[in-house]
Amino acid sequence: MYLSREDLLTRFPELKIEASNSDFPFNPDLQVKVCSIDLRVDNVFWKEKKYFKPIDLNGSKTLEISPRRFWKRIFLRNQHSITLKPGEYILGRTYEEFEIPNDLAGKITTRSSYSRIGLETSFTCDLINPGWRGHVPLELKNNSKNSIKIYPYLPLVQIFLIPLSKPVDFNYSDKKVFKSKYMNDDGGPSYWWRDDLVSLLYSKVHQHQISEEFASEIVNRFKETDSDGVYRLDKFLHSLKPSDFTNIDEIDYKFKKKELANFRINKFKNILFYGAFPACLMASIGIYYEQPHTYSHTLFWVFTLFTAPFFFYQAFFSEPKQFYTK
Secondary structure (H helix, E strand, C coil): CCCCHHHHHHHHHHHCCECCCCCCCCCHHHHECCCCEEECECCEEEEECCCCCCCCCCCCHHHHCCCCCCEEEEECCCCCCEEECCCCEEEEEECCEEECCCCEEEEEEECHHHHCCCEECECCCCEECCCCEECCEEEEEECCCCCEEECCCCCCEEEEEEECCCCCCCCCCCHHHHCCCCCCECCCCCCHHHCHHHHHHHHHHCCCCCCHHHHHHHHHHCCCCCHHHHHHHHHHHHCCCHHHCCCHHHHHHHHHHHHHHHHHHHHHHHHHHHHHHHHHHHHHHHHHCCCCCCHHHHHHHHHHHHHHHHHHHHHHHCCCCCCCCC
């Protein structure tokens, strides 16, 4: 059973809906429908970064160092849009921030008008717990054959409020009971590794069984490490023996030693990429005047062209890597 418009309007103050932009206030007359409330998409999005390693759902403790390392946050100005290509997925959130009373649960779905053009907004999770507050995350996916431009404040979704059999004794905001990960939710990427069952699984099957205290020491020691550095740190920690997880200073020293070796390898690669194309280009010009041209000349010119993309990528697009060496 869903609350009707009359009940929604009566209980509207309990939702404590906030709209941060005064130019786009919440309008009950327009947004409260027959048995649902229309909600708009915000101007904040998260786009997934591409990495060459799988996301490890084993629940590594190092995820706390850089919780959102897999995502790039995007802010849109008014009238600016973000384009969703066919099959593409990005994470958005509702513009409205609100809370769910103790005797209700929420169910959020895509509005029919947008579903009909292939846009999906909450394709894996549509339930909102009693006591929760924040911006609802919107898992935006384009199921159509055409690209879709999404603008801030479009009313993409609707929420239904479902009465419970009785008000709950402990709601989602009670951290002592539920250890809620998404209270005052900003609608951003997942903190799946903070789940109690994931932590329990990690402690049972992970070969190192790092204590919570030692894991906290690792997080605090390496908290300034960038996303790529955290990947290397995670790989390094997996290479250690269980007996090594006793002295944080020793781990720090060993990781710095490993990072110094990585730094030297990276420096050599940069010199190789920067130097190969100019050197090959000069040599190619020189052998051009050698007559007659042979098959080996052609191979060398092809190799020179092959090195060009690496040179230009390193020169103009590649960001310098940071290494934990200090």
